[in-house]
Amino acid sequence: MEIIDDSRLVDAYILGNEAALAELIDRHKNKVYGFIFSKVLDKDIAEDIFQDTFVKVILTLKEGKYNEEGKFLPWVMRIAHNLSIDYFRSRRRMPVIGETFMDEEFSIFDFLADPEDCSETKIIKEQIDKELRQIIDYLPEDQQEVLRLRIFKGLSFKEIAEETDVSINTALGRMRYALINLRKVIEDKNLSLTMV
Template identity: 65%
Template sequence: MDKLKVLDGELVKNYLAGNEKSFEILIKRHKQRVYNFIFSKVLDRDITEDIFQDTFIKVINTLKRGKYNEEGKFLPWVMRIAHNLIIDHFRKSNRMPTFKNTDEFDIFSVLGDGELNAEKQLIKEQILSDVRKLVDELPEDQKEVLLMRMYKDMSFKEISESTGVSINTALGRMRYSLINMRKLIDKYNVILVN
């Protein structure tokens, strides 16, 4: 059996069927990434070792109870367990790290958790959906100019030629569309922060 070609899901099944060696392969395969992930958050070798051990104890217990159903997503599942144990560690020691978003530093890159990225993606999609609804409420001539400028990346000269109006009229419609968008954002209390 070539260890590298056997998928994680297959190794999990083999382990559950009583093959202890399969779990050793899983640990060897993912040990470094899980360990590095934990260390990057706690910055202490002893604490990292403890959380690493706890992570795999929790993995074994969950597998033994038949509660694992993350078909083909073993590593992200293990990382979520490690992430939760890291949070527990900081809660117990009453020193949750505080992070501020700056230009060089983004909280999402530190957490590096697929769930948060998914949450961020959902927020982004909601914002885009809200913006589309607001755009639909603009008068037709303003909406046309806004869509050409923002979504089709057309110049005002191209917009002017395409709509058959002067460049100044196209600029004016764009200006009014933005003013009206701001009014609609206020009216509907839309939050456009991602």
């Protein structure tokens, strides 16, 4: 049986063949997941980053912004690498005091309170959260569901698929359309997620 190369599968997916994406994911999932896991060393976090990687892949392909000239896997690995770095940046990092402490770089900001603890920040986040929930109401029911499960409940796409009794590809697709439609609603209604 002929093995179709990645670039032909990418082209097929862009033209609407969903099975081509499933083949690409299946072909590279172990390498991509293994790479992410080697960085974060946590199964659940690795699964979330893996799924976010392929959400970004899908969005980029569907928006026609992919131009890696047949280098699909290195491109996906670069996305996975960047999302792994984003994960570490988003966490509060405290230096470990040990024998090498004096030799390592550290920032005074590592010792300050998390800005999320600030009451003003909490109020702003609550306001944005409230506005976002109202905007989501404009979306179709299946898109509302996937957004609420992902954003407000923090479920992985695997968990969303199980909760809604659909495939992971369907859950990813609904999220993609939900984000596209959310952007349209915000633009059409001239809304902004800011404190009034």
